[in-house]
Amino acid sequence: MEGSPCPYPENLPSFDAILCLHDSTTSSFTPFPEQYVMNQDPLASPSDVFLFDEDAEEEDGLPSTINDLIENVTILDEIRSLNLSLEEGFSPEMVARLDEEGSSSYSSSSSSCEELGAVGGRYPEDFKQIFPCNYGDDTLFNGFPWLEHIGHDHTYNQRWSSSSSPSLDNAKPYHHSSSRHISDATMWSRDERRARALKVPFSNELIVNLPVEEFNDLLASVPLSEEQLSLVRDIRRRGKNKIAAQNCRKRKMDVLFGLSDDVSSLMRYRSRLLREKREALRNLQEMKRKLTMLYQDVFSRLRDEEGRPLNPMEYLLHFEANGSVTVASCKQGAALPLTKSSKKQRDKKK
DNA sequence: GAGCTTTGTCATACT
DNA sequence: ACAGTATGACAAAGC
Structure with a gap:
């Protein structure tokens, strides 16, 4: 995958601009997009993910309920298990065991049963001994070791490991073995x-990897x-x-992880927007409060024709474009000019 | 023995 | 036309 396309609306303000609106308490935001954070089911659709209660989330936008946490742990385990199939350097052929009976009864005509299916199964314990450095090294990547193989290192068109298809020249005769130890034959x-x-006189590795x-x-x-x-061409x-299937599956996983990455980033972006919304509402309330105080201050200085204070509930201030201010009665709608000079005159009357 | 995972293979479309 | 690639579907094998 060449990097998943940015899923964010183009008309959104830049993050730099967003950050300018924040006070110092919001500086914990990391630049967008976020580094990978596995906190949701990678298979969940974005619409599902965004349905969680906004009040229930933490400041970082992650679900905060115990259930969510438990679910996330389960998801992490699932993701971790996915990793094993994608470890670089794994060569299933190395550990594919022959079905002993099937091997002995095998004929060159190939039963239809043998034409289908795979060797299947998981990597045996022996495999860990063969590749100790590749197996289960969770310390390689801090935090998310199971993502090591992702790393967006798309080495899809790698050639077969030579050990996966040993040359017939080096092949030893197959012998039955009940041991789980991987013999050459297995x-x-x-x-x-x-x-x-x-009796094809070429190794399968040669047959598969040679240029046409x-x-x-x-x-x-x-x-x-x-x-x-016919057999050589089939091989x-x-x-x-x-190899194509292996690459296809690896790509599919990359896409999956990329989408999960997008979900994580979008959740954090949503959290940021919600925080900004709350901040804007706070600012609006503060401005309303200040405006009310200003009104009260202005009306405390105003007097009607008979020298009585104006009731703020009965009058409104109108701010004209030219800078003048008038006082209008809510009941009559008549506007009394309140210029700087008249204000001074009124102040003098006090 | 059911269920799940992994992997090889086939069929098919596409390059 | 042929070789190779991509991918969904299926089956086999192991756990």
């Missing part, structure tokens, strides 16, 4: 077994039967597709 994929059964011209040269260099030729197609 590292062979079904296609490798098929190639071996048909060299691949064709390779096929032309050795006389192969139709069956062998190449399946190998390419396997």
